[in-house]
Amino acid sequence: MHEERVISPRDGCTLFPDHPDWIKCCNEHDDDYWNACLHEGHGTGETRSSIDREFRECIRAGGHPKVAWIAWIGVRAFGWMIWYRYRRCRKRGDKRLPRRSRHG
Numbered sequence: 001m002h003e004e005r006v007i008s009p010r011d012g013c014t015l016f017p018d019h020p021d022w023i024k025c026c027n028e029h030d031d032d033y034w035n036a037c038l039h040e041g042h043g044t045g046e047t048r049s050s051i052d053r054e055f056r057e058c059i060r061a062g063g064h065p066k067v068a069w070i071a072w073i074g075v076r077a078f079g080w081m082i083w084y085r086y087r088r089c090r091k092r093g094d095k096r097l098p099r100r101s102r103h104g
Helices: 023-038 050-061 066-092
Strands: none
Touching: 023 050, 023 066, 050 066
16 A cells, blocks of 8 residues: 655754755755655655765756765764654554754
């Protein structure tokens, strides 16, 4: 069964400049994290690693290969915090996103 894709509240490129050339990649990365956690990968077939790789390739395809690697290192190093926050919400059966703030 294919689950409906949910658009997450977006905060742009967390802890990274919101540049017009890659903001779309950041927003899609947020959505992909939420959807994979919400549906436990069912219908998405995505893992955190594959989502982070797609994020890197999105930025690279926009003509920024060095930025792509820097951003990828950031999501690999710190993205686990968001990934597991989303998983906790899903395990509680909460289909709403946890409140997120640019200020912590």
